[in-house]
Amino acid sequence: MPSPTDIIFKVEQIVKKACRSKANYFKASVWEDHFIPVVTYARKLAHKLKADEEIVMLAALLHDYASVTNKEWVEKHHLVGARLAGEILEKYHYPSDKIERVKHAILTHRGSQKLKRKTLEAEILASADAMAHLAHVHSLFHLAYSIKKLETEEGREFVLAKVKQSYQKLLPEARKIIQPKYDAIVELFEKKALG
Numbered sequence: 001m002p003s004p005t006d007i008i009f010k011v012e013q014i015v016k017k018a019c020r021s022k023a024n025y026f027k028a029s030v031w032e033d034h035f036i037p038v039v040t041y042a043r044k045l046a047h048k049l050k051a052d053e054e055i056v057m058l059a060a061l062l063h064d065y066a067s068v069t070n071k072e073w074v075e076k077h078h079l080v081g082a083r084l085a086g087e088i089l090e091k092y093h094y095p096s097d098k099i100e101r102v103k104h105a106i107l108t109h110r111g112s113q114k115l116k117r118k119t120l121e122a123e124i125l126a127s128a129d130a131m132a133h134l135a136h137v138h139s140l141f142h143l144a145y146s147i148k149k150l151e152t153e154e155g156r157e158f159v160l161a162k163v164k165q166s167y168q169k170l171l172p173e174a175r176k177i178i179q180p181k182y183d184a185i186v187e188l189f190e191k192k193a194l195g
């Protein structure tokens with residue numbers, strides 16, 4: 001079996017390539033705008049909370065892999081992503097108990113799906129994903145106006161709803177880090193009576 005560091009490196013190359021591919025429904029910079037921030041926050045939280053960094057890194061790298069691989073998979077990318085992650089990691093003879101932990105984190109990373117998170121690593125991935133949305137809120141605008149082609153008001157509502165949904169999934173430690181950005185976004189985009 002390749003070393004865990006080698007596997008993380010190989011997985012990183014696979015996901016990066018998928019982001020850069022023409023088949024990617026999102027723009028190629030989703031790698032820099034989303035995957036890298038998710039991995040960075042996940043690693044930071046794993047360190048802070050003494051979680052398994054290896055599981056967290058692999059799950060963070062693979063969590064949206066299905067979405068960037070095939071447009072048809074966007075709606076169920078947590079399910080397909082968990083399956084694909086299993087297939088990739090099996091190829092590298094990664095231990096099956098660890099594969100299950102990576103798959104569980106991917107399966108439960110979405111705030112919109114009511115799947116129970118049973119591990120600290122899964123909680124960390126969900127938080128890191130949400131933190132990336134809050135820290136890189138411009139990519140949510142790209143999603144709203146450029147990808148989904150929403151009208152101005154619809155787009156604002158979409159972004160604000162996504163921001164609030166993201167905040168709901170945060171662990172207390174993650175909230176502490178991202179709170180100023182969250183407050184600033186809500187202050188800017190919440191519709192208030194003109195005074």
Ligand SMILES: [Fe+2]
Nearest residue numbers: 063064077110
């Ligand atoms: Fe996702």
Ligand SMILES: [Fe+2]
Nearest residue numbers: 034063064129
């Ligand atoms: Fe994500």
